[in-house]
Amino acid sequence: MIYLLLTLFGGFSGVTTVLFGFGGGFVVVPVLYGVLISGAGGALAEQAAMHVAVATSTCVMIVNAALSTRRSARAGTLLKAWLWPLAGFIAAGSLVGAVAAGFVSGAALRVAFVVYLAITIVDCLCRRGFVSSTFEGEPHRLSRWSVGPGGIAIGAIATFLGVGGSVMTVPLLRRCGLSMTKATSMANPLSLPVAVVGTATYMLTGLGNTGLGAGYIGYVNLGAFAALTLGAWFGMRLAARWVGRIPDQLHARAYVGLLAVVLVSMVLV
Known part of the structure; x- marks a missing residue:
């Protein structure tokens, strides 16, 4: 029953990956945290519930973000000028965030x-500039501060919380003049450094926690990863038909609305 629930929420994470660039983190972290603190994963997993939820989230994000990035590349919605070197600075910050999370309860x-x-x-x-874009004319490039120090901060915070970089990159790119469709498409490739670096670090830092059991690599729960990823694949296929068809302002409002739902769920769990 637990794995069926995770598969269903994995489907929802796939939808949010394609439409909002979330990569799955904002869905996976609250759901898996709730499952683990209920005792479903055992006493030790319950104690490390948030670390396991964040680590597994970054692992799921690798698959979700990679598949969505591939789809966006084929559709021609990726803007290379906004991807590099921002992605490199995000990767550097990701290492800092993942290591720091290991020292926090x-x-x-x-x-x-x-x-x-x-x-x-x-x-x-x-x-x-977010809910209702006030920018007119051609989108402007990111400043050096937004790319360098900003990219490091995005990577560190996103990996620390296991949410990918979309919650920072989408508003940032939106205020540069990009539509919600383009901003959310860009969020997935920019989340890949967070996902890869974060997963590797959480796996390594959690290796000493052998009490979690055979179904773990570090803090990553392999069973949950499989169920969530399977559901996400179906969710992404379902959501692909809606890309570019949602009115821009409605798209922005829905983005904020989903963040509010996740906030409430984390407060109540």
């Missing part, structure tokens, strides 16, 4: 997740 990690979500929602709603 699960409770603190959960609070950080909730606080960051709340800040992001308020920023999207209160600062001009």
